Amino acid sequence: MARLETSAESPVPVRVVALRIGEWIARLGEIWVDGQVAQLGRRPGMATQFLTLRDPNANISMQVTCPRDVLPESVVEGSRVVLRARPDFYLERGSLSLRATEIRPVGLGELLARLEDLRRLLAAEGLFAADRKRPLPFLPKTIGLITGRASAAERDVVENARRRLPGARFRLENVATQGVNAVLEVVEALRRLDRDPDVDVIVIARGGGSVEDLLPFSNETLVRAVAEALTPVVSAIGHETDRPLLDLVADLAASTPTDAGKRVVPDLAAETAGVADLRSRARSRIRARLDRERELASGLPERLRRTVRNRVRQDADDTAALRARARRRLESHLEAARSDLDHVRARVHSLSPKATLDRGYAVVRRGDGAIVRTPAEAAGVLRIRVAGGEFDATAGR
Incomplete structure (x- = not known):
């Protein structure tokens, strides 16, 4: 297709631009597209049905039209589908949509296979490595909690945390925890809490559900957002048997929201009891030491007297021995001097x-x-x- 030659002096009309865009899009032909049904409006009696197909890993969506007999009854909002479609550029409005000729729901087995492929990919990148896990703070100033509004998961986390540590502070972010908007809302809430300097730990909590209900917590965008967060993240999704990819990337995977509430704060009663036990043990050690010192001090005067007597006796013996040695040395020196004097006197007399x-x-x-x-x-x-x-x-x- 030849390139349009245009300038400010010789512009082309809008219709020409639209026609050329339509021609370029038409050249794409039929393609297979993977996505999640975000909106679905079944119109009884209408030959054409409309739906919105959303990328589960990005905030991007497209409009899709299809014949009524092409849309399976099992497809509902939130369903994961693959469809064969041709891009269609609507000239009058300048809008792009997909015209589907075949729609296939993605089965659970295929979803699980895709999740396993994604798990291997992220594991190979090191996102699940143990050395990336950060320790949780012992006493967080504020706990960020991402969960559904007025949900059982929110109640379980908050009540169990405050039962262990009365007055524990929370910053709540209520989001959709299933459906087409769940990933986007959870990721945005995570980033808001991660920017808050008062939030020391973030809990992402949801109650149990089917594999399809928990799919947002195995979404690649969410997993990467958790890996990039600077604040430690706790995953508390579903029950003990549920294992979304969020559990693998989080710094701590709690078995349930109740377990998360118990693990993000210390048990004040247990800590107080521990301090009391340490104080009691310290007192006992000090008393035992004082008793030993008292026993030692009670016998000290007699030991000191014996020591002083022995020392004085020893010093007296040493002094007597030194005096005797000094006397002998002095007498020896005097005798030698006397002999020398007699000898000198004799010599002097002989020479006088x-x-x-x-x-x-x-x-x-x-x-x-x-x-x-x-x-x-x-x-x-x-x-x-x-x-x-x-x-x-x-x-x-």
Whole structure:
């Protein structure tokens, strides 16, 4: 198909654009489409029936027309179907729809097979890995709760949580929990709660139901939204036997909404009892320690007296031994000094002039006191000193 050449000076009419769009769409031919019936208006007596087909994983829908005999009676709003249709562009309104020639309801077995394929795909991406699970806060400031309005699931979560922790705070998001709008509403509520800084944990709760009723909680869009959430998410869907994909991606899968109410908050009574038990055990330990210390302290004076007596006795013995050793050392030093002194005295005596005089020598001085060393120096009256004393003599020639 040739491209339209246009400009501001030579625009094309709307009809030409519409015709060209219709031609392009017509070239698509018949296709098979998978979707969920969002709206269905059966018109008795009308040859043409109208329905809205919605993508279960996105907020996108299209109008579908079909002959009355093509639409099975088993198809109702919320049914999953595949249909063979041709795209139809309505020129007068510029709208696009599908003109179906065959519609087949998707059976439960096929739905379960698709869910299993989706589970394997998401598991391969690591969305269900254990190391992605985040621990729940011990004492959440606010609990975000996504559930149906005035539902039994809402009552079970709130009542059981407040029974364990009176005054537990909730931020409720009431949404459709089945049907064509359920996925979109749950995802939007999840994102609102995830943005709230006061919400520490989010619970998605719904009561039991058929596999078809619980399909929104195995929807890929919802599973990925939970995986992307920054706040820990608790899945509380149906009964213990129900196992939607939400259970696999959530940080905690509660068996029932009642179980979720018990697991998101601590049991105040049990915690109080635990604190009381710890306090009692601490008191018992302290009393036992004080009793031991008291027993030890009661015998302390006598032990101290014995210790002091023994120490004093030992110190006295050590002092006496030291005194005896000091006396012996001093006497030894004195004896050695006395011997050295006698030896020095003997040497000094042997070297003194008196010792020389005792051997018969004499010291001769002249009258002026000078010592006479040669005969020439002897003249006049001399003073002679011998060992026994002194006397005078006259020098003779």
